Amino acid sequence: MEKIIRYPHPNGEITVIWKPALCTHAGVCVRALPQVYRPNQRPWCKPEYALSKELIEQIEGCPSGALTYELKT
Template structure:
């Protein structure tokens, strides 16, 4: 599997995207359009909502294409 990824750094959370894993379910885009917007470049704005809301949305990613690192609480990462 292609292990290339892109990193989007926000103040309280870092979002990691693995394009080769993405199945384009659009859960992220529908759930948090201010954070995940494919019409913008970059398409992930990691400061577009709270770290808690972004992490919760990423936890709903069915393919595992999105991961995060919480900066506001080092014990929470996925």
């Protein structure tokens, strides 16, 4: 089964979703939001360091589709 890891933002608005099998580790996310994506730490994704709109903009730039997001309505 495909592995899916969820990183909920404490603001309750957005959850970052990462599918490691799709990630090409090109580091586009790390360059865009280094305060959020910290490959040397666990968890490596810390959505609390960005606004929801900043995360959305960056996630839409993930070249592999490994990063997606879910909004609370």
